[in-house]
């Protein structure tokens with residue numbers, strides 16, 4: 001069936017993998033990638049598919065309610081997959097308002113545009129909201145987040161994502177919009193902006209720079225390969241019942257310090273260094289304020305109901321990720337120098 005799908009945040013890390021997957025796997029769909037191209041958005045993530053006939057890009061800001069309403073009027077979308085967000089916890093601690101604007105107001109603007117322009121067809125059009133496991137708060141040494149876990153966000157980032165999740169559910173309950181939500185654990189893979197733990201560590205190790213690790217590196221995260229997340233989004237988008245929530249995770253918990261040691265070992269091998277050389281760069285820094293100790297996600301609903309399972313072992317995925325960064329030096333240097341951002345500012349100014 002021909003479908004016109006709006007994917008927001010498609011120039012970002014996860015969004016670019018979702019756009020690529022939908023453009024390649026569903027030639028019968030028309031994909032419109034909407035992105036503001038903040039420091040985290042990068043069209044160089046999509047050079048391999050940008051000329052496909054079923055792909056278009058529009059630079060726009062989801063905090064602009066009028067622009068969102070006009071776009072829905074013009075395009076008559078059949079569905080939305082919403083990933084656009086401010087996504088970095090540390091930035092949310094220094095500037096929470098930007099997170100409220102994009103993650104909360106931006107989401108509500110999209111919901112309002114859908115509510116206004118999809119009238120009479122709410123059961124035929126789907127609003128898929130992509131969210132995070134951080135909305136559930138922190139775990140002790142045991143237990144896992146399920147879809148029934150009460151929300152308990154601690155950082156401004158997770159509070160803004162929790163709020164947006166609530167609005168999405170409220171539009172289902174109040175207006176009958178067909179919504180689905182997924183809450184995923186930490187992603188890793190190619191095209192990840194090097195302010196996040198894994199790409200930051202790869203870049204610093206490569207350049208012989210200190211690798212900062214918060215506190216003593218005791219925090220535990222569950223890591224999932226980004227292409228497995230994109231596949232889960234595909235499955236949930238097509239098969240979930242209306243109003244459903246799915247947790248997505250890798251059943252792959254790592255203490256930050258153990259993960260960094262594994263990464264250092266892989267980097268020693270890839271760069272031909274002596275074993276232990278990269279680990280000398282590890283530098284413990286003052287812990288992040290309100291740092292959640294442990295996240296672990298129970299994705300058995302997704303596995304049992306929709307038959308999704310992660311495809312890649314972590315060690316293999318991490319080695320693949322390191323290879324990608326080492327092979328894409330230009331991407332990395334353009335991202336770290338801000339060259340892409342400066343280029344887009346001149347390309348899209350005033351549009």
Ligand code: NAD
Nearest residue numbers: 009011012013014036037038040041061062084085087187
């Ligand atoms: P990212 O920061 O790499 O990408 C976000 C994208 O949104 C960027 O391209 C940016 O330009 C765009 N954007 C930001 N503000 C915008 C605005 N006002 N209007 C339009 N576009 C805007 O983030 P990511 O890691 O790819 O995360 C994507 C989504 O997945 C987010 O909603 C995030 O909460 C969620 N998520 C991320 C993870 C993870 O591990 N990275 C895990 C679970 C869920």
